[in-house]
Amino acid sequence: MRDALAPLIEALFRQAGIDARAITARAEEEAAELVAAARQEARTILADARADGAAQAEVHAVTERVHAERRARAMKLAAQREALDELCVRAMAEVRTLRDDPCYPRLLDRLSALAREAGGADMVVKEHPDGGVLAEGPGRRVDCTLDALAARAVDALGAEVERLWAP
Template identity: 65%
Template structure:
């Protein structure tokens, strides 16, 4: 006598085989989908890393450019300050040297000649008086000619113009 179990055995085996085939197919599809998901995630991660790297490099370059510009401005400021200091020192030395002319025996003749030059420049009616620091100042209505030794020294330095740059040129 064939039992139900014996009769259903081939059907059960066929169903089990089909279930295994279906399970293998589902597992294969799941593995392929998982592989695609992992590959997509890797591509996305790589793109994010590349974008972040480019952005980081751009920000670093911007910071570096700003730092270079700051350094150039600071260096230029120091250079200009040094030039001003050298020019101020030159002015001081020239003024001191010109004021030393007061001790020269020819100083009275220099005062006389400066007075003549002041009148020639501003008019014969100017009143000429000796300046306390040396030299003369001539004044008249609406006019003033400063031939003090300090003013003459300042004009001499200013007249150097671009030539004064030789002081700090290599």
């Protein structure tokens, strides 16, 4: 009986081999498709990551540039403020030298008259220790000190003061 089944067994083995090879071939095709799809997805993920990284780098670069520009502007404004402050200090020092001028008493008289004109005839005018006069009345005060006059003179320069830091 074994001999009688031999062709059947041989046919079954042959068919099993064919089926196994077909299954293996389909599995290899599916595996190759999966690997190709995974590689494509990896390339897409990598491209997206690069694009995201480039976008983030651009945002970071813009942010850093804006911060650098702000720092530069702040430094420029600080230098300008320092130059303006120095001008004020020098102007005040120069105007204080007027106290040593023989015409200083006439200047005090003129400043007193200006203070009364500005604040009213009832203003009490006193000489200030640093020079000039200070006039006070009910609810009013007129500062004609030498320092205040120097500060007003610098303020009156307006945009002209920008020549201090202009090239």
